[in-house]
Amino acid sequence: MRIAVHGASGFTGSLVVTELVRRGFTPVLVGRDETRLRAVAARAAILDPQIRVARLDDIDALAAAFADTDAVINTAGPFTRWGEPVVRAAIAAGRHYLDTTGEPAYLQHILTTYDEPAKAAGIAVVPAVTDDGVPGDLIAALTAARLEAPPAQIVIADLRRPGAASRGTARSMAAIMVDEQIEYRDRAWVSVHESDTTVHEPGEATPVAVSPLALPGVYTIPRHLDVPVVRGVMRTEVGVLFAALNAEVAETLPEAPDAAERAASRWCMLAEATDVNGARVRGWAGGVDAYASTAVIAVEAARRLVAEGAPAGTLAPAQAFDAASFLTYLAGTGMTWQVEEVATV
Numbered sequence: 001m002r003i004a005v006h007g008a009s010g011f012t013g014s015l016v017v018t019e020l021v022r023r024g025f026t027p028v029l030v031g032r033d034e035t036r037l038r039a040v041a042a043r044a045a046i047l048d049p050q051i052r053v054a055r056l057d058d059i060d061a062l063a064a065a066f067a068d069t070d071a072v073i074n075t076a077g078p079f080t081r082w083g084e085p086v087v088r089a090a091i092a093a094g095r096h097y098l099d100t101t102g103e104p105a106y107l108q109h110i111l112t113t114y115d116e117p118a119k120a121a122g123i124a125v126v127p128a129v130t131d132d133g134v135p136g137d138l139i140a141a142l143t144a145a146r147l148e149a150p151p152a153q154i155v156i157a158d159l160r161r162p163g164a165a166s167r168g169t170a171r172s173m174a175a176i177m178v179d180e181q182i183e184y185r186d187r188a189w190v191s192v193h194e195s196d197t198t199v200h201e202p203g204e205a206t207p208v209a210v211s212p213l214a215l216p217g218v219y220t221i222p223r224h225l226d227v228p229v230v231r232g233v234m235r236t237e238v239g240v241l242f243a244a245l246n247a248e249v250a251e252t253l254p255e256a257p258d259a260a261e262r263a264a265s266r267w268c269m270l271a272e273a274t275d276v277n278g279a280r281v282r283g284w285a286g287g288v289d290a291y292a293s294t295a296v297i298a299v300e301a302a303r304r305l306v307a308e309g310a311p312a313g314t315l316a317p318a319q320a321f322d323a324a325s326f327l328t329y330l331a332g333t334g335m336t337w338q339v340e341e342v343a344t345v
């Protein structure tokens, strides 16, 4: 299997390249800077690296770089700035497209704008194949499926702890934190009207303070679940740190968190589904080192699109993949997930 990694020279891209090699797949490293791409290939001990130099302002060159691959994983962010030409090139080349965005406006733009073009090209476009995008969407699907009555609301919470963020993440968060927060209410995407609240973190006695954030699930979950309300929240302690970022501050951060910081970091995506009678089910998925997890998730997502197929068009993770099967694969790599009934409120 040959998988193009656009943005392979970056931190996340290099982890995706390493994960592709670990899985026995052939990475095709695509980007604007040959020297940086070759350095990543050398660090991954690839003997005969497939390197393709193509710039974002040359869609034909990008499409040519993707032409002899099976799928494209795009890791070059901020996606609001650099993402769209890569989607267009993947569609022009007729190759499945996946990316590691966490930027809500970009995600929604791609999901709504490129559905028909992706269908016409016969490919799947699955944005946000990350540690929050995929587990958040899949665990929400499984959690809602356990309700006995129709769902009234889904809350998804990103409970990652502070620390271990890359410069690329900081750049992207600085770009999105200035946007107003969005939630799905009465079956429409509207400005958030909820304020800070708390959720119960698995295994913790004290409730966690959380603040509204338009996580990918706010846009992806309504695509496969008939639910009137989807809200996204993030641990307030982390949200405050992201809110303090701006483009200037982001540039002062190291390119990548060091290995010890990554190994000590934890992520957890929680979904709480409440039905029309007030019954509640919750589920969560989590692990260590969100960036390593993202690489594992992105590569497995690409493998499934290529080997197992998916409907053509823009897809939420739960539309592209069997939720339990995907999460069970992740459990085999050291991540955990669980769904449980909580209480009737």
Ligand SMILES: NC(=O)c1ccc[n+]([C@@H]2O[C@H](COP(=O)([O-])OP(=O)(O)OC[C@H]3O[C@@H](n4cnc5c(N)ncnc54)[C@H](OP(=O)(O)O)[C@@H]3O)[C@@H](O)[C@H]2O)c1
Pocket (backbone or CB within 6 Å): 006, 007, 008, 009, 010, 011, 012, 013, 031, 032, 033, 036, 056, 075, 076, 077, 078, 079, 082, 100, 101, 102, 103, 130, 131, 132, 133, 166, 167, 168, 169, 170, 172, 173, 255, 290, 291, 294
């Ligand atoms: N959970 C999540 O939401 C999650 C998890 C992981 C990553 N991400 C996202 O993934 C993205 C990458 O993060 P990172 O830490 O890997 O960032 P990074 O190390 O800064 O890498 C950025 C990549 O984008 C490329 N790039 C930047 N500007 C470009 C341009 N004008 N033309 C072509 N390529 C360009 C860079 O190429 P050069 O080397 O040539 O500069 C590099 O390969 C971020 O948006 C981050 O938020 C999200």
